Amino acid sequence: MHSVGGAGLVADVMWYVPFEFVGLVMAATAGFQPAAGLARRLLMKNEPPTLRSFIDDMARSLGTLLIAIALIVLGAVIEAIVIQLKT
Numbered sequence: 001m002h003s004v005g006g007a008g009l010v011a012d013v014m015w016y017v018p019f020e021f022v023g024l025v026m027a028a029t030a031g032f033q034p035a036a037g038l039a040r041r042l043l044m045k046n047e048p049p050t051l052r053s054f055i056d057d058m059a060r061s062l063g064t065l066l067i068a069i070a071l072i073v074l075g076a077v078i079e080a081i082v083i084q085l086k087t
Contacts, residue, residue, distance in 0.1 A: 023068045
């Protein structure tokens with residue numbers, strides 16, 4: 001930050017930080033999806049928790065994780081390009 005200044009830093013990171021940040025948040029929430037599905041079924045009592053419902057929640061969790069990984073990788077690729085262009 002001392003060599004390029006605050007404005008230069010923001011101008012560089014604005015291209016990849018949003019992808020990485022959203023990806024990290026999605027990856028963190030993916031682990032909670034099965035537990036949230038179970039809690040919803042237990043509290044709402046509209047459908048009983050079954051092994052099938054847990055497997056469905058796990059599949060949705062893995063889908064969320066896949067999107068998160070794609071966003072993180074996209075951010076890393078953009079970051080590598082930005083760094084390469086700056087050197």
